[in-house]
Structures are given as C-alpha cells and as structure tokens.
Amino acid sequence: MKSLVRLMALAGVLIATEVQAQVEVTVPEGGRVKTIAKVENGVLGVTNSYTRLRGTARECVGACFYASATKTRVWFCRDTDCNLDCSGRDPIGGC
Numbered sequence: 290m291k292s293l294v295r296l297m298a299l300a301g302v303l304i305a306t307e308v309q310a311q312v313e314v315t316v317p318e319g320g321r322v323k324t325i326a327k328v329e330n331g332v333l334g335v336t337n338s339y340t341r342l343r344g345t346a347r348e349c350v351g352a353c354f355y356a357s358a359t360k361t362r363v364w365f366c367r368d369t370d371c372n373l374d375c376s377g378r379d380p381i382g383g384c
Contacts, residue, residue: 336350346366
C-alpha cells in the first residue's frame with residue numbers, strides 16, 4: 290500500500306512538472322523565427338512565431354496536442370512575444 294501511495298505521488302509530481310524548450314533562428318533578409326515547445330499538465334503546446342526584419346508584428350501559429358485531438362490557433366502580436374495557453378478545451382493565443 291505504501292508503494293502505491295509513493296508511486297501515485299511521484300506520478301502527480303511528474304505530470305504537474307512544466308518542461309519548456311526554445312529555439313530561435315534569424316533568416317538573413319527574411320526575419321526571425323522562434324519556436325517554443327512546452328509541456329504543462331500533460332499537454333504539449335508548440336508555438337511558432339515569425340517576425341519580419343522590417344516590421345514589429347509577429348505572426349503566431351500555435352498547436353495544442355491533447356490526448357484525444359490536436360487543435361491549432363493563428364494570431365498576431367505587435368510588441369511582445371507569442372504566448373499559447375493549452376489549459377482549456379481550445380488553445381488561447383495571447384501576447
């Protein structure tokens with residue numbers, strides 16, 4: 290019984306742990322591409338943003354990979370980075 294309780298507690302900690310990875314690439318005479326992958330509460334969220342060199346608006350594309358479906362969202366941000374929230378039924382894009 291004690292082993293089962295410990296195993297359940299460990300599983301809860303691992304599921305609640307947030308993991309994030311980020312890659313940023315500058316394309317000469319094109320712009321900047323930034324990809325962020327984040328696992329939060331067992332849901333994988335991937336955000337790609339593209340910023341043209343001559344502009345400040347970011348084109349954002351996000352995808353949430355739920356256990357039963359994948360849902361996407363497209364939006365724009367002016368002066369800040371793209372943020373993706375996968376905690377609800379549908380992805381929420383923000384800046």
